[in-house]
Amino acid sequence: MPEIKGNFEQNKKLISSSTLKEQKAICEKGMQELDNLNKMFGPKEATAKKININND
Structure with a gap:
């Protein structure tokens, strides 16, 4: 998911300025x-509940 990494990098630049x-x-968004x-x-x-039951 390159768009997520791109958004993260863009947000880092925005936050610094x-x-x-x-x-x-910006962080909340x-x-x-x-x-x-x-x-x-x-x-x-x-699925999460099923996994937890199987791990018990």
């Missing part, structure tokens, strides 16, 4: 994007 308030907004990706591509709840 921004105020603290802007830095916080990035975390929201990561959370959305995790929801789309991460393990599903039923």
